[in-house]
Amino acid sequence: MLRSFALLKYKLSEEAELVLLEERHTSELYAVTSSNPAYLRRWLPWLDSTVTPWDTRAFIQRGLRLLADNEGFNCGLWYQSRLAGVVGLHSLSSANRHVSIGYWLAEQAQGKGLMTSACRVMVNHAFKVLALNRVEIRCAVDNVRSCAIPIRLGFKHEGVIRQAEWLYDHFVDHNVYGMLAHE
Ligand SMILES: CC(C)(COP(=O)(O)OP(=O)(O)OC[C@H]1O[C@@H](n2cnc3c(N)ncnc32)[C@H](O)[C@@H]1OP(=O)(O)O)[C@@H](O)C(=O)NCCC(=O)NCCS
Structure with missing residues (x-):
């Protein structure tokens, strides 16, 4: 049973929503990533391998395969009707009841609390819908x-890799930051 399909759309506010990619x-996604590659490239490793819309489509297809295999999924964050x-x-382990969250925002969409509220929804989804025990976020120091x-x-800071x-x-x-279900 693919419980992840319960997430097709999450409203974050009157102006923002998460929708399965x-x-x-x-x-639309290719236009966002290709409009400001230098900004995203600073912290994300996939910009040099995302050079055509087919690369973007392959990323979306990988996300849908994750969903089909019950190993995660990717959502777009729309703000004022534009993909932001x-x-x-990712890395959902049913055996260990663990998952990781990854994210990025277009530069001009920063500073509004959008990703914090998107991650809050993802954390709730992981604990309440997927019944996982641990959510992890890793960020460059x-x-x-x-x-x-x-x-x-x-989240608790658990250490540095x-x-x-x-x-x-x-x-x-x-x-490495972690949150457990009972927290
Ligand atoms: C990482 C990234 C998503 C953070 O974006 P962000 O806009 O700082 O994060 P949020 O959307 O949660 O917004 C928080 C900001 O909005 C402000 N804010 C406004 N209203 C807010 C609200 N209701 N709730 C929370 N924050 C709010 C916060 O004060 C904060 O701004 P500040 O840093 O100037 O104090 C973005 O910088 C990014 O995509 N960077 C490039 C890719 C990347 O680094 N990805 C992560 C790899 S691990």
Whole structure:
């Protein structure tokens, strides 16, 4: 039973909503990522391999496969009817009842609390709909805006993974933040 299908749409506010990313969103999503690659490239590793709309479609298809396999999914975040970012659940382990959250926002959509409220919805979905026990967020230690999100949501800082991610030409260390169902 794919309980994840319960999430097709989540309203965040009068102006913002999360919607499962489907192939019909390809050109809109490609337009957002290709409009400001330098900004996203600073902290995300996939910009150099996202050069055509087909790459974006492949990303969306991978998200739908995750959903079909009950291993996560990706949602678009629409703000004022425009796609403003992506938030997803990944690395879902049914055996360990654990999942990770990943996210990004278009530069001009920052500073409004959109991703914090999207992550709050994802955390509730993980605990209440998927009945998981642990939600994790990892952020590069110098990615201050990203680290602020789990801190704002009350996650615990659990440690640092050294050289956790290769970003084009250098490694970055990751802060690990976790929240448990009983918290
Ligand atoms: C990480 C990222 C999503 C953070 O974006 P953000 O806009 O700072 O996060 P939020 O949408 O939660 O907004 C929080 C900001 O809105 C403000 N805000 C306004 N209303 C708010 C509300 N109701 N609730 C919470 N914050 C609110 C907060 O004060 C904060 O602004 P500040 O940092 O100037 O104090 C964004 O910087 C990004 O996508 N960066 C590039 C990709 C990336 O780093 N991804 C993460 C990889 S781990």
